[in-house]
Amino acid sequence: MDVYLDTGEEPDKPRTRIQEINRSAILVAALDVFSIHGFRGSTVDQIAQRAGMSKPNLLYYFRRKQDIYRAVLESILADWLAPLEALDAEGDPIEELRRYISLKMRMSADNTAASRLFANEVLAGAPVIGEFLATHLKELVLRKAAVIGHWVQSGRLAPIDPVHLIFTIWATTQHYADFDAQIRAVLGQQIDRPGYREQAAQAVLSIILNGIRPR
Known part of the structure; x- marks a missing residue:
């Protein structure tokens, strides 16, 4: 079952290997930050710091904090629903x-x-x-x-x-x-x-x- 929430990205545009690596690092970092501080208490700066990249570099992949949050939830849902599927x-x-x-x-x-x-x-x-x-x-x-x-x-x-x-x-x-x-x-x-x-x-x-x- 495919899971897709609108994250503000271009879903049909293929990503390079380095883009996939950086995007994955952002989502891992964002999960840590959001799980500790919640959506409202988290900032893009915190996520960028946890991911080990600059804020402008992070914003190249996601325009807003909301887009990162959606992408994290999308990843969670995809993982959790696969065994039921x-x-x-x-x-x-x-x-x-x-x-x-x-x-x-x-x-x-x-x-x-x-x-x-x-x-x-x-x-x-x-x-x-x-x-x-x-x-x-x-x-x-x-x-x-x-x-x-x-x-x-x-x-x-x-x-x-x-x-x-x-x-x-x-x-x-x-x-x-x-x-x-x-x-x-x-x-x-x-x-x-x-x-x-x-x-x-x-x-x-x-x-x-x-x-x-x-x-």
């Missing part, structure tokens, strides 16, 4: 959902900044990505919910609501990024011990998959 109607339901949940847990753990930035955007009313959520995201969710619904109807999964299963997977997996401080307050140094991530992933998999196995 890959859910295979012809595959084994439990294994397909196991793969999806595992990928979501790994992505949440590996990029907490992206998860928090996305959560903040949604909590603010999704001013930048609202239209995307109501169109492209909705279409994808309903399409994959139909796949899950077919698995339910064929007796390959327990009778569950497919859309709310997807919501549950999102809420559970992204909780480990968005509420990291709360989890640390409860579990303390256990979070930093070897094997913690695998243990957490296995717990989530057991809870969700055991709840949806056919009775």
Whole structure:
């Protein structure tokens, strides 16, 4: 599924290798800055400094701070929606959902900044990505919910609501990024011990998959 938000760039104009490298550096730096300071508290100067380039050089790639913010969200959405898009109607339901949940847990753990930035955007009313959520995201969710619904109807999964299963997977997996401080307050140094991530992933998999196995 292609994800495109209007970032003010020329999407059909091919970029050189150095342009791709610089653009990627800007987006990585912007994610760090936006996740710490929020959209309003961040500046182009901060992003340029974090990216290791001058402000005029950064503005060659993005005209405004809003354009950088949109591009960062576009990148996050593309990464996060790919595993859901890959859910295979012809595959084994439990294994397909196991793969999806595992990928979501790994992505949440590996990029907490992206998860928090996305959560903040949604909590603010999704001013930048609202239209995307109501169109492209909705279409994808309903399409994959139909796949899950077919698995339910064929007796390959327990009778569950497919859309709310997807919501549950999102809420559970992204909780480990968005509420990291709360989890640390409860579990303390256990979070930093070897094997913690695998243990957490296995717990989530057991809870969700055991709840949806056919009775």
